[in-house]
Amino acid sequence: MKNEFSHSDYIIIGAGAAGLFAAGKLTQLGKTVRIIDSEDKPGKKILISGGGYCNFTNIHTNPSHFISDNPHFCTSALSRYSPYQFIELVEKYHIPYHEKVLGQMFCDTSARDIVRMLMSEIHQNTFTLELQCKVKAVTKSDIFFVHTDKGMYTSQSVIVSSGGLSIPKMGASCIGYDIALSFGHTIIPTKPGLVPLIVSEDTFPCSELAGLSIQSEIQTEKSPIFKEGLLFTHKGLSGPAILQASSYINDSPTININTLINPSHYATIVQGNFGKMDWKNALSTIFPKRFAYAWAQYHKQSETYSHYSVKTRTSFADQLMNWQPIINGNEGYAKAEVTVGGVNTKELSSKTMMSNKIPHLYFIGEVVDVTGHLGGYNFQWAWASANAISISSN
Ligand SMILES: Cc1cc2nc3c(=O)[nH]c(=O)nc-3n(C[C@H](O)[C@H](O)[C@H](O)COP(=O)(O)OP(=O)(O)OC[C@H]3O[C@@H](n4cnc5c(N)ncnc54)[C@H](O)[C@@H]3O)c2cc1C
Incomplete structure (x- = not known):
């Protein structure tokens, strides 16, 4: 049922x-809340997340899994809402789930379970949901005015x-950044994150191997080492290790790919017993044949x-351990799972997520300059930053 209050405690x-x-x-x-969204249903991104199974949290969450210009900002909110608190909620709703790898928690059945749970948690008698309603701007006198394409x-x-x-x-949309700027906030420059990379065909004919996956260890100038899968695509490289590295790289990136992650494979290549076998077939004993032949x-x-x-x-072994393909950019926001950068956290309270400039204006989730690694960290940030507001409103 839609509640027709015109003024609310909170507009989200x-x-x-x-x-x-x-x-x-x-x-x-007990607060009255109006949520406004431009789409035709709530939680659309949740529905497509984790391949439709929503990787809703990661039990290894800690600040080192987040990228920000202000790396300690996320500590407070994350420490006050742990992955286990969200898992407890999931269990309360009897949603079947499992750990896939590396602490990543997924729904067994469907991401729809998470959206249903979030909607069920909302007390309907003080809530109204405006869908297909686009926010254009926010202004303030003693109260806030939210201007939309359906009115104010x-x-x-x-x-x-x-x-x-x-x-x-x-x-x-860029509305979150526009609102922040209109109230005197600054934005840490944004760029696509967790995004497939485009590789120059002169460096390696990735397209010939499209669909093939190998294990790898990847490092960029500024990133930790990511030891996960690498996937060849028609345009270059993707897969978890590449997506992770992509969030760290800038305009002229150097990435180092180690395809020889099993130490015994190094010895196999250098001192193996392959005699007159073709080199490519010797490589095939440790790599998928298509990769070995193409390499x-x-x-x-x-x-x-x-x-x-x-x-x-x-x-040759060193070459396999230090592959530095030439990166010609990435596949952009159309394919990026997240946006790196956002509202400058130095202008927000890390305890409440409230603007330090405008009382009662809050920024939470991905619009803020806090970006998680792949693996459920971005949702954990969404839950934890939202929880910070409710603690301050209690
Ligand atoms: C394909 C894909 C898979 C992903 N999988 C995972 C995963 O498994 N685990 C994980 O942790 N993270 C995952 N992510 C990242 C995760 O979805 C986001 O980090 C998270 O949804 C951010 O939550 P949010 O509430 O801040 O923003 P969003 O979920 O993006 O919600 C923002 C909402 O604002 C609305 N909006 C925007 N502009 C306007 C406007 N002008 N007026 C009104 N409404 C507006 C949008 O319609 C949207 O509903 C994935 C992302 C993608 C794209």
């Missing part, structure tokens, strides 16, 4: 992960949870194993 801009979670917490405190709404407080710029066809052909390694000296084989 964006019915995504952070906005819906905040609405649940605030209505449980007023409230005591405004929570901006309009997300980042990734996946424009799912409602992503040997590209590097003109067409002789037999024993043709190459130990010194040469050592250099």
